[in-house]
Amino acid sequence: MTSGLLFACVGAGLFVMGGSGVLLLKHLLRRILAFNLMGSGAFLVLVGMAQRHGIADPVTQAMVLTGIVVAVAATALALALVRHLYRLSGKLELPEAADDD
Numbered sequence: 258m259t260s261g262l263l264f265a266c267v268g269a270g271l272f273v274m275g276g277s278g279v280l281l282l283k284h285l286l287r288r289i290l291a292f293n294l295m296g297s298g299a300f301l302v303l304v305g306m307a308q309r310h311g312i313a314d315p316v317t318q319a320m321v322l323t324g325i326v327v328a329v330a331a332t333a334l335a336l337a338l339v340r341h342l343y344r345l346s347g348k349l350e351l352p353e354a355a356d357d358d
Contacts, residue, residue, distance in 0.1 A: 264305025271298030283350050285339045289332060296328045 271294055278291025300321045307317035343349055 268301030
C-alpha cells in the first residue's frame, strides 16, 4: 500500500464520518465541526490521489491550500450565524419545521 493510497483511504473515512455527523447531529456547533471534518477528508483524498511516482502534484497542492482558506472563511461565517441565532433564540439548534398539512 502506497502512502497516497493510505491518505486517500483515511480521507474517505473522514469524509464519511463528517457526512454522517452533518446528517445525524442536531447541535449546530457539532454540525460545523462535522462539516470541517468532511472538508479535511476531501482535502486528504485530493492530496493522496495527486501523487505521481512519490511526488505530489503542485497544482493539486495549490487547490487544497485555496480550499483550506475558503473553509476557514466559511467556518467563521457559520460560527457568526450560529452566534446570532443563539442571541435571538437562546438555542444552538435549528427550530423544527412546521407541517402545513
